[in-house]
Amino acid sequence: MRIGIFTETYTPYISGLVTSEIMLKKGLEKLGHEVYVVTANLESFHYEYDEKEHVLKVPGIPTGIYDSRLTSVYPLRAVNKIKSWNLDVIHSQTEFAIGTFARLIAYQLDIPLVHTYHTMYEDYTHYITKGYFDKSSKKIVEYLTLFYCDKTATELIVPTKKAYDLFKEKYQVDRNIHIIPTGIELERFYLEQIDSKKLASLRRKLKLKKDDFVAIFIGRLAQEKNVVYLLDIMKDLVPQYSNLKLLIVGDGPDFQEYQQLAIQYQIEDHIIMTGKVAWEEVPYYYHLSNIFLTASTTETQGLTVIEAMASGIPPICIDDESFRSVVVDGLNGKIFKTKKKCKEIISELYQNKEELNRLSKQARINSERYSSKYFAQSVLDVYYQAIENKKNHLGLIGKLVDKVKGNKDEVDNQ
Numbered sequence: 001m002r003i004g005i006f007t008e009t010y011t012p013y014i015s016g017l018v019t020s021e022i023m024l025k026k027g028l029e030k031l032g033h034e035v036y037v038v039t040a041n042l043e044s045f046h047y048e049y050d051e052k053e054h055v056l057k058v059p060g061i062p063t064g065i066y067d068s069r070l071t072s073v074y075p076l077r078a079v080n081k082i083k084s085w086n087l088d089v090i091h092s093q094t095e096f097a098i099g100t101f102a103r104l105i106a107y108q109l110d111i112p113l114v115h116t117y118h119t120m121y122e123d124y125t126h127y128i129t130k131g132y133f134d135k136s137s138k139k140i141v142e143y144l145t146l147f148y149c150d151k152t153a154t155e156l157i158v159p160t161k162k163a164y165d166l167f168k169e170k171y172q173v174d175r176n177i178h179i180i181p182t183g184i185e186l187e188r189f190y191l192e193q194i195d196s197k198k199l200a201s202l203r204r205k206l207k208l209k210k211d212d213f214v215a216i217f218i219g220r221l222a223q224e225k226n227v228v229y230l231l232d233i234m235k236d237l238v239p240q241y242s243n244l245k246l247l248i249v250g251d252g253p254d255f256q257e258y259q260q261l262a263i264q265y266q267i268e269d270h271i272i273m274t275g276k277v278a279w280e281e282v283p284y285y286y287h288l289s290n291i292f293l294t295a296s297t298t299e300t301q302g303l304t305v306i307e308a309m310a311s312g313i314p315p316i317c318i319d320d321e322s323f324r325s326v327v328v329d330g331l332n333g334k335i336f337k338t339k340k341k342c343k344e345i346i347s348e349l350y351q352n353k354e355e356l357n358r359l360s361k362q363a364r365i366n367s368e369r370y371s372s373k374y375f376a377q378s379v380l381d382v383y384y385q386a387i388e389n390k391k392n393h394l395g396l397i398g399k400l401v402d403k404v405k406g407n408k409d410e411v412d413n414q
Helices: 016-030 076-085 097-108 134-148 161-170 196-205 227-237 255-264 279-286 303-310 339-351 353-370 372-389 395-413
Strands: 002-007 034-040 048-050 055-058 060-062 069-071 089-092 113-116 155-158 177-179 213-218 244-249 271-275 291-294 315-318 334-336
Touching: 002 016, 002 076, 002 097, 016 034, 016 303, 016 372, 034 076, 034 097, 055 076, 069 097, 076 097, 089 097, 089 372, 097 113, 113 372, 155 161, 155 372, 161 177, 196 279, 213 227, 213 279, 213 303, 227 244, 227 255, 227 291, 227 339, 244 279, 255 271, 279 303, 291 303, 291 339, 303 315, 303 353, 315 339, 334 339, 339 353, 353 372
Parallel strands: 002 034, 002 089, 034 055, 089 113, 113 155, 155 177, 213 244, 213 291, 244 271, 291 315, 315 334
Antiparallel strands: 048 055, 060 069
16 A cells, blocks of 8 residues: 655654654554655755655744644645656545645545544633633634644544543534554563663763662653643652652753743752753653653653553553543553642652562563554554545535636646
8 A cells, every 4th residue: 555644744743743754654564555744844845855754854844843834735846746656545644734735635545545544722822822812722623633633634533532522522523433553663662672871971071879769750841731730749758758750851941941940949959951862862861760750731641651551661551531541540650640649659659679570570561552563553444444445525625626726727728
């Protein structure tokens, strides 16, 4: 099968979405399929095509939100290249410009379209509204989400039941929705893949001692990730446990705010903030840690939780459905609802190494069900279903395609 993945972000950008896309591409290729990627060019204003990796990069304008760029919804120079691929199915991974392009080109070339909904956008409206018009902005998000996830897409995929419930219960979507957890290349996180000398060097670089008890958070440093919650926990626990450290891996708009808060709390010697870390280096940071800690309630799945489990690091997560689908409380990790409970869990695992080791072993075992091979096969089954059940839906997208094609014909005839 020849598959086209359309996404706003791809390597070298690092995020949970990019990890998902890389794992899907690799998994499908291992199963013998050809995979092509259409994405925004994050490094220049030019069209670029990597013949070896089958990655087409479309130029766009920086949006000011991380490294993202706004591309044309119908980049004409990309069309002929995509036509030459003779795709059997298109898989959209975004609701923005590249996602709209995926819908346009799928309609134009009469190719079935599968769409994966990755992000709970209602949790991100504060970036635009700054706290104003919250209710109305979320209504707009709902409208736009329904528009981009309408029946233009032959099949719809979500990574968790949390996202499934959003569509079925809140948005009242009456159609097929497939729940497929994102796969992880688990092997790269296994302890046996870690170079002990390199790990020791990184430990020295971060000034961590062997007897330090390290909690790790990996992710974007922004309001929706609730990192302040973790700093509040540390503020209360550090006076009791002098060798307790919080390792914060990642970057984002609130990086300096968290640095200043650590100083304000007088725990700066116990907070290690790394900034951006190369994708291939991430497994080493997990293996410097004893537990994984997160208080984010905006995840659709929480891929870092699975990465931690594959590393044998028990996840300690706030009570959210995105984590409950992965973490079984008391079996492979712990779930907390309050700061008090979170502090009790950390204290227990700090003092009880036997319990920590038990959770660690079980986390590694339970991570196996999130392998990239299983993920790719599950998505492939949806592709086959999309091809089998494809129907044309003219609607707004169809009208937009006809208008774009009409404008192009006028230009060609001038």
